[in-house]
Amino acid sequence: MKLALRINSVIYVFFFFSLATIAQTIPANKYGLKVVDSFDTYEQLVAKNSNKQLVDLEEFIPGIKIDIKYATPDNFTGKVLYPKAKAFVRLPVAKALLKIQQALKEKGLELKIFDGYRPYDITVFMWGATELKKYVANPKEGSRHNRGCAVDLTIIDSKTGEELEMPTLYDDFTQKANHNYNKLSKTALKNRELLKSLMTKNGFSIMQAEWWHYDFKGWKNYELMNISFDDLIKNKPD
Numbered sequence: 001m002k003l004a005l006r007i008n009s010v011i012y013v014f015f016f017f018s019l020a021t022i023a024q025t026i027p028a029n030k031y032g033l034k035v036v037d038s039f040d041t042y043e044q045l046v047a048k049n050s051n052k053q054l055v056d057l058e059e060f061i062p063g064i065k066i067d068i069k070y071a072t073p074d075n076f077t078g079k080v081l082y083p084k085a086k087a088f089v090r091l092p093v094a095k096a097l098l099k100i101q102q103a104l105k106e107k108g109l110e111l112k113i114f115d116g117y118r119p120y121d122i123t124v125f126m127w128g129a130t131e132l133k134k135y136v137a138n139p140k141e142g143s144r145h146n147r148g149c150a151v152d153l154t155i156i157d158s159k160t161g162e163e164l165e166m167p168t169l170y171d172d173f174t175q176k177a178n179h180n181y182n183k184l185s186k187t188a189l190k191n192r193e194l195l196k197s198l199m200t201k202n203g204f205s206i207m208q209a210e211w212w213h214y215d216f217k218g219w220k221n222y223e224l225m226n227i228s229f230d231d232l233i234k235n236k237p238d
């Protein structure tokens with residue numbers, strides 16, 4: 001028993017020591033933020049905590065619709081920001097979205113994903129690309145998208161694939177996108193509420209200014225990341 005305890009403490013000490021070692025290998029950027037930009041460091045973090053893996057939503061939730069505007073010029077910057085249309089999120093985020101997808105399917109509805117994980121460098125670019133700073137994350141703090149813990153999404157009709165009526169289109173940087181804006185049709189109010197109730201029931205919280213954006217609880221426990229989509233695709237586990 002005593003020996004077992006001693007072995008346990010050795011394991012704990014080793015565990016904390018190796019975590020500390022990883023933390024040291026994450027360099028601080030010019031804002032003093034630690035951003036993971038080496039794939040090796042990312043893999044070490046995942047080895048310590050499998051919840052940190054960034055999973056491909058199209059694989060985790062077969063058939064899920066994605067419409068990644070940042071992989072096209074059809075976004076507020078007018079530029080293609082992602083090399084591929086991909087939606088990655090951390091494992092617990094994917095699990096929660098799977099539950100929401102299942103609940104929607106019972107109603108003949110489904111999710112459509114506009115964005116998930118976003119590399120930190122893209123957040124830096126977005127910050128410089130607009131004056132509407134309320135709608136983009138400050139690189140001094142980074143975005144919850146950079147942590148793989150935020151998702152932009154809406155609801156579609158399973159049969160037609162059409163988006164349900166919502167207060168605005170995606171990335172509409174106006175007051176109408178705010179959760180407290182209520183001069184809307186009954187249908188838009190009802191649909192915004194449906195998305196909100198399913199998301200908040202499954203561990204997400206709203207972002208006041210954007211009806212389409214949700215943060216996953218515990219996002220602070222996940223590092224800011226600057227791993228490229230290409231690296232995530234290339235190094236995908238079999």
Ligand SMILES: [Zn+2]
Binds near residue numbers: 150213
């Ligand atoms: Zn967002």
